[in-house]
Amino acid sequence: MAIEAWYIDESAADKNLPRHRNPPEFVSMSKLLELGVLNWRLNPKIYENDEDLRNIRESRGYNYMDILNICPEKLENYEEKVKNFYTEHIHDNEEIRYCLEGSGYFDVRDKDDRWIRIWIREGDMIVLPAGIYHRLALDTGNYLQLMRLFIGEPVWTPFNRPQEEHPARKAYVQNFTEETQESIRMPAALEAH
Numbered sequence: 199m200a201i202e203a204w205y206i207d208e209s210a211a212d213k214n215l216p217r218h219r220n221p222p223e224f225v226s227m228s229k230l231l232e233l234g235v236l237n238w239r240l241n242p243k244i245y246e247n248d249e250d251l252r253n254i255r256e257s258r259g260y261n262y263m264d265i266l267n268i269c270p271e272k273l274e275n276y277e278e279k280v281k282n283f284y285t286e287h288i289h290d291n292e293e294i295r296y297c298l299e300g301s302g303y304f305d306v307r308d309k310d311d312r313w314i315r316i317w318i319r320e321g322d323m324i325v326l327p328a329g330i331y332h333r334l335a336l337d338t339g340n341y342l343q344l345m346r347l348f349i350g351e352p353v354w355t356p357f358n359r360p361q362e363e364h365p366a367r368k369a370y371v372q373n374f375t376e377e378t379q380e381s382i383r384m385p386a387a388l389e390a391h
């Protein structure tokens with residue numbers, strides 16, 4: 199089963215509900231790719247010995263790893279942390295998360311600044327590029343166990359919106375705006391005219 203993503207109904211109040219539009223407006227894998235969002239489906243039961251996970255980590259240089267439990271019993275300062283996770287922000291680096299147990303929503307902004315909700319379930323691994331505006335909410339299951347990966351010493355610092363002058367934001371906007379994408383796809387012969 200592929201990862202599911204959809205546009206949010208901004209008028210729906212509860213952050214832990216799906217917040218589908220009416221009718222629902224689903225978002226494809228290729229649309230997520232255009233935004234620089236990568237994802238894989240892995241077997242979370244064998245994460246300690248998983249060759250596919252090892253290959254991803256080796257090819258992308260994810261040498262750091264830890265596991266975070268998001269639930270009141272296991273996460274210190276739970277309320278404050280969950281509030282911060284849901285505050286729109288960017289990072290200097292990729293955010294790499296692999297859902298081992300439970301489920302939740304990663305929201306990312308598209309090119310037109312609309313929220314896309316990505317439903318992360320057991321076995322979903324996701325990479326958010328540096329500079330993309332995002333946030334995390336639990337769903338009604340209220341539990342998420344995430345593997346966090348990183349290249350080198352981890353830095354979790356969030357930079358809350360607005361961050362238009364932040365270098366990571368500027369680089370993201372430059373790499374993932376429509377113009378850049380078009381000019382990459384445009385054959386040189388056509389560009390000459």
Ligand SMILES: CSCCC(=O)C(=O)O
Pocket residue numbers: 266283293295332333334344354356
């Ligand atoms: C705990 S992972 C999801 C929340 C987030 O975006 C972050 O920690 O930066």
Ligand SMILES: [Fe+2]
Pocket residue numbers: 287288289293332356
């Ligand atoms: Fe983040």
